[in-house]
Amino acid sequence: MRAIALALGTTLAMVGWGAAVADELRPQGKLLLTGGVTSIEGAGGGGLASWAVITGYGTREGVGANAHATVVTLPDYQFRAYGVSAGIFDRVEVSYTRQDFDTQGTGAKLGLGKGFTFHQDVVGMKVKLVGDVVYDQDRWLPQIAVGAQYKKTAKGGVIAFLGGQDDEGVDYYVAASRVLLAQSLIVSGTLRATKANQTGLLGFGGPGAKDDYSLQFEGSAGMLLSKRLLVGAEYRTKPNNLGLKEDDWFDLFVAYAVNKSVSVTAAYADLGTIATFKGQRGLYLSLQAGF
Amino acid sequence: MIQALILAAALATGAPENPSATHPGEETVEPYAQSNAHAAAKPFEGDAMLKAFHGRDGISRVVDELVDRSLTDPRISQIFEAHDMVRLRRTLKEQFCYILNGGCDYTGRDMRAAHKDLGIQNADFNALVEHLQVAMDREKIAFRDQNRFLAKLAPMQRQAVER
Numbered sequence: 180m181r182a183i184a185l186a187l188g189t190t191l192a193m194v195g196w197g198a199a200v201a202d203e204l205r206p207q208g209k210l211l212l213t214g215g216v217t218s219i220e221g222a223g224g225g226g227l228a229s230w231a232v233i234t235g236y237g238t239r240e241g242v243g244a245n246a247h248a249t250v251v252t253l254p255d256y257q258f259r260a261y262g263v264s265a266g267i268f269d270r271v272e273v274s275y276t277r278q279d280f281d282t283q284g285t286g287a288k289l290g291l292g293k294g295f296t297f298h299q300d301v302v303g304m305k306v307k308l309v310g311d312v313v314y315d316q317d318r319w320l321p322q323i324a325v326g327a328q329y330k331k332t333a334k335g336g337v338i339a340f341l342g343g344q345d346d347e348g349v350d351y352y353v354a355a356s357r358v359l360l361a362q363s364l365i366v367s368g369t370l371r372a373t374k375a376n377q378t379g380l381l382g383f384g385g386p387g388a389k390d391d392y393s394l395q396f397e398g399s400a401g402m403l404l405s406k407r408l409l410v411g412a413e414y415r416t417k418p419n420n421l422g423l424k425e426d427d428w429f430d431l432f433v434a435y436a437v438n439k440s441v442s443v444t445a446a447y448a449d450l451g452t453i454a455t456f457k458g459q460r461g462l463y464l465s466l467q468a469g470f
Numbered sequence: 471m472i473q474a475l476i477l478a479a480a481l482a483t484g485a486p487e488n489p490s491a492t493h494p495g496e497e498t499v500e501p502y503a504q505s506n507a508h509a510a511a512k513p514f515e516g517d518a519m520l521k522a523f524h525g526r527d528g529i530s531r532v533v534d535e536l537v538d539r540s541l542t543d544p545r546i547s548q549i550f551e552a553h554d555m556v557r558l559r560r561t562l563k564e565q566f567c568y569i570l571n572g573g574c575d576y577t578g579r580d581m582r583a584a585h586k587d588l589g590i591q592n593a594d595f596n597a598l599v600e601h602l603q604v605a606m607d608r609e610k611i612a613f614r615d616q617n618r619f620l621a622k623l624a625p626m627q628r629q630a631v632e633r
Contacts, residue, residue, distance in 0.1 A: 208593025210600065238592035269592075314627040360621035363614050405613055406603060 206470050207439045208238035211406045213313050213358065214266060216434050216444045217247035217467050220301045220328055220378065221262045221276030224354075226446050226463055227415045227428050228397035230367045231324035231356035233307055234274070235266035235469055236439045242267050245469030247276075251448055253459040255285040258450075262301070272305040272326075280380045285456060291337060297380045298333035305354075312356050321357035328352075330379035341454075342421050343382025344390045348374050354397075365409060369397040376421050377453060385420030393418045401432070409434040426451020430463060442467045495556040502579055509576040510629065511569045511622040519570045522615035526563075526572050533562045535605035536598070546597045549588055569622050581629035588632075595627050 215232040218224035223234030226249075235243020244265040251258040262276030278299040286295035305326035312322040328350040332338060335346035356367035372392045374383040384390035395418060401411025415428040432446035446463035453459045514520075523529050537559055541547050550558070561578030568576040578584060599620065606616045 205591065205593045208591070208596055210596050238596065240591045240593055311627075314624045316621040317625040360617045360624060363617045403613070403617070 205238065205241040206243065207236040208241050209236040209243070209269070209439075210313065211436045211439065212403075212409055212434065212442070214243060215356075216442055216465065217245055217249070217262075217264060217274075217276075219249060219251075219258075219260050219276075219278065220303060220350075221247075221260070221264055221274035222303050222305060222326060222328070223264065223266065223272055223274075224369075225367070225399040225401070225411070225413050225434075226432050226444055226465065227413045227430055227448070228367060228399045229303075229305070229326060229328075229352060229354055229369055229371075230399065231305075231307065231310075231322045231354040231369075232312055233266040233269045233272045233305065233324070234264045237266050237269055239269045241269075243470055245467050247465060247467040249463070249465035251450070251461055251463045253450060253453075253461040255283070255456040255459065256453060257281040257283060264303075270307050272303070272324075274301070274303040274305075276301045276303070278378070278380060280377070282454075285454075289454060295337075297337075299379050300331050300333075301328050301379070302330075303328045310355075310357075313358050313360070316358075316360050321355040323353065323355045325353050326351070330375060330383075332379060332382055335382075338376075338382030341376075341381060341423070342386045343376055344384035344386075345374070346382055348379060348383035350375060350379075352397075358403075363403045365399070365401045365403065365411070367397075367399040371395045371397060373418065374420065376418070376423075377425060378417075381421060381423075381454070383420075385422065389418075389420035389422075401434075407436045423454055424452045432463070440468060440470060493557070493560060496560070497554045497557065499554075499557070502583070504575075504577050505580075506568055506576050508578060508580040509565045509568045510581045510626050513569050513571045514618075514622075515571065517571065519615065519618065520572045522611055523566075523570055523572075523619075524609060524611075526567055526574070528609050528611075529566045529570060529572060530563055532602070532605045532609050532611075533559055533566060535608055536602050537562070539601040539604060540598060543597060543601065546594050549590065549594060566619075570619065581626050585630040585632075590631050592627065592631055595631050599623075 214235050215223040215230050218229050222229035223232045224230035237243035246263050249260040259279040264274035266272050280297040282295045287293040305324050307324045310320045310322040331347040350373040352369050352371040354369040358365050395416045397415045399413045401409045410433050413430050417425050419425040428450050430446040430448040434444045436442040444465040448463040450459040564574050564576045567574035
């Protein structure tokens, strides 16, 4: 009986605390687009690159959260990603994203079977260390954040056959981002330590000496054409652990914030050669909704 | 809040009159040293930005629109309660005019003193920026020029927002 009363009391206290916190938290305090959009791995950023921004519109007095759905239509494949992310006090970001890489008709040509689909779950966390992407216009220091992305693929057998050494891995990155307001520019650079093949969809590491972490780079630059509209380009280097001529990625993007709840990103993405099929260029479309 | 009330009461009753506060319609304030450094931003050079804002008249319209919008915004209107709005409009116009190299002197308090005890959060600061953006849109100021100006104001977050 006492235990029940204690549990009830604790629960009520927690509900009360929760309500008090919810009352204090201020949603949507950030300026438009200053939380970035959601990248393919779920992190706040551009499309292909993770940035140092904390996702969503929560300021340091609030929280923000997003759901996103992304599709990249390529000549021989289709890439899909969908997930949720949250920014807490503009300091910590957590995210979960599910990626599908649908081989469609190409699956049969690769001997995997028509419509064979690689899957990957990505759990991400990011912490802002120093700087402010918007306010620090008089300082050279950008906003800097560190992050980790735990990735687990679902097709271990095929990945082992391709030469992948593991079906799970962790990427570590440090990102620096900056809005250059006087120039209406947004620039961001990221160093990523990774073993991932095609971001992890084809597993981690390769035969022999290719099973070590390598340092890769993600760079983004965009120009604000209005409060709502950002156009830019991204480049992302990738390791070539499997000997399948894995290429760097590139895109030209347009991000449009309808309001603080909905934004749309469209891009022309060049993903190069994927699993021996060359010229994987196509339309990237991403919809993000949140608060 | 209590501090603000005490301050307001002190101002209303026995505060010494500021010899420089001869502006009509304004409450008297405690004397303080005046300096353009209190504007907290280095002014632009040349007259391009002043022209972009359509001169002092344009600046005046932008500030009035900014203040009008802020006063009717439920997110931040409380902050301006018990505030001398006549003085706020004047000093904001001076500050903007000074930064835009419009030939004005800023006679207001420094940014930390001006925002002391107002309990301003980042979300409030950003709400004000949003109103300023709309006000500049309505004045038909080019987006790139708006951002040049906002780049001067953005670092003031550190003085305006309370940790």
